[in-house]
Amino acid sequence: MTQTTTAAKFHPGRIVATPGALEAIRASGQSPETFLAAHLDGYWGGDLCDEDRLLNDEALSDGSRILSAYRTLRGERLWAITEAVGDDGRRASTCLLLPEEY
Numbered sequence: 001m002t003q004t005t006t007a008a009k010f011h012p013g014r015i016v017a018t019p020g021a022l023e024a025i026r027a028s029g030q031s032p033e034t035f036l037a038a039h040l041d042g043y044w045g046g047d048l049c050d051e052d053r054l055l056n057d058e059a060l061s062d063g064s065r066i067l068s069a070y071r072t073l074r075g076e077r078l079w080a081i082t083e084a085v086g087d088d089g090r091r092a093s094t095c096l097l098l099p100e101e102y
Helices: 019-027 032-041 050-062
Strands: 014-017 066-071 077-084 091-097
Touching: 014 019, 019 032, 019 077, 019 091, 032 066, 032 077, 032 091, 050 066
Parallel strands: 014 091
Antiparallel strands: 066 077, 077 091
């Protein structure tokens, strides 16, 4: 069996998750890595508007904040947010959280 991996489009910085997000992910039978991998691959999720997708694509080069919006298999909304450190493209952290925890 051949496994293909792609390089992440950006560095996540420190990776954290809120208790609510972890519980929603666990309840769906999924893992945080599933959502983190999608976020780092540049799949911004099905719940994101076109304007936010464009801002994310621009953030890959200008170093600003990146937001992805997903749903677990049970339909629970989940965000992945990567915060920038400065204008040089470095990232401070990536957090998995429920929208109401923002």
